[in-house]
Amino acid sequence: MSLKAEKQWLVLLLLTDLFFAFLAWLTGADSFGSIIVIIFLFTAFIVLAGYRIDRMKQKKQMEMLQLFLNSPDEEAEQRLLATVDDSWHSIIRMASAQIREQSQTIKDKQLELQNYQEFIEAWTHEIKTPLSLATLILANHREEMSPYVYNRMEHVRSTINNDVERILYYARLQSSHVDYKFMKMNLSDCVQECLEDFRAISDEKKIDVQLNLSSFQIISDKKVLAFMLSQLFSNAFKYTASDNGVVCVVSWSDTQDDGKIHLAVRDNGKGVPPEDMPFLFDKGFTGSHPDRKNATGMGLYLVKKYAEALSVEVNIEPISTSDKGFGIELLFPHVI
Structure with a gap:
């Protein structure tokens, strides 16, 4: 109050x-002044005492309300009801029932999401076994295949592996805690290792891969960085x-x-329309470009999210030739 x-x-x-x-004045009592003072002092005491009592009551109500909101069980509900007027009982009981129902619904959804994440992670690990087998078979029987067939098969294997990795890293992104293993590495070596997975598609599409890399040392999570680079390379080779x-x-x-x-990854494709630029890193955004009609809109979203976790900046690189080409730039902090 x-x-x-x-x-x-x-x-x-x-x-x-x-x-x-006024009544005291009418009586004409000699002690009129004293009576007036006593009346107003008594009123002030009553007001202050009532205010103090009401503040203590409100404090108790807020404590019970906070306990109820933290744990809206029946015991907390009864404690809250004991501190409020009867006129509030029906409203509190109705709100309590709705809160408990919604809390149970949230718990059920969280359990479903956790089970889904565990299933996805288990599936991605299981699917890696046949992918590893396919890699081994392609390596051991390369001489038995024509270059065209080998490149096509290697391209399919690499595409499937890239899609599986994307699913796995998306599932990990939803986890409450993700472990990162930071280590010192050579950025040039990491880039060239990742590009090996795209050799087949570059040979098949006759794409000229131009490297201008210096030997920089960075500190990052090698597996996560390799995943981010694979998403950038996948887009570059595709478009x-x-x-x-x-x-x-x-x-x-x-x-x-x-x-x-x-570190910039550039291609000489048709580029991205200016109206799509602000949304390239949004989840599920595919844009209006005809070449992106089959895209998932997840690759750059995951790159952006994991870049934030690794303290790496991601920028769209401006291309000097109008409407030609596209580039994405990663900025790694300088570590002494």
Whole structure:
């Protein structure tokens, strides 16, 4: 209770005091002044005492309400009911029933989500066994296949593996805790290892892969970084020009930007419409470009999310030629 909220009662008390003061004046008593002082002092005491009692009552109600909101069980409900007027009982009981129902629904959904995540992670690990077998068979029987057949099979294997990795990393992203193993590594070596998985598609589509890499040392999670690079390479090889396609990977250090290490993955495809640029990293966004009608819109979203976890900046690189080509840039912090 605040004095402002109980203004009408204060006005009534004041009018009552004035009435009794008027009666005392009518009596013509010699002690009129003393009576007036006593009346107003007594009223002030009653107001302050009532205010104090009401504040203690409100504090108790808020404590019981907080306990009830933290754990809306029947015991907490009864404690809250004991501190409020009877007029609030029906409303509190109705709200309590709804809160408990919604809490149970949330718990059920969380359990379903946890089971789904565990299933996805188990499935992705199981599917890696036949993928590893396919990799082994392709490696051991390469001489028995024509270059065309081998490249097609290797491309299919790499695509499936990339899709499986994307599912796995998306499932991990939903986990409450993700373990990262940071280590010192050579960025150039990591890039070239990742590009090996795209050799078949580059040979088949006759894509010119141009590397201009310097030997920079970074600290990051190697597996997660390899996944991020694979998503960038997958997009670059997929959307590069159909004729005379070029994928360019460049690294450099910017002394004007706290010595940050830049890694850019560029292609000479049709690029991205300007209206799609602000949404490229949104989950599920595929854009209006005809070449992206079969895209999932998850690759760049996952790159952005895991980049934030690794303290890596991700930028869309401006291309000098209008409406031609596209580039994504990773910025790694300079570590002494």
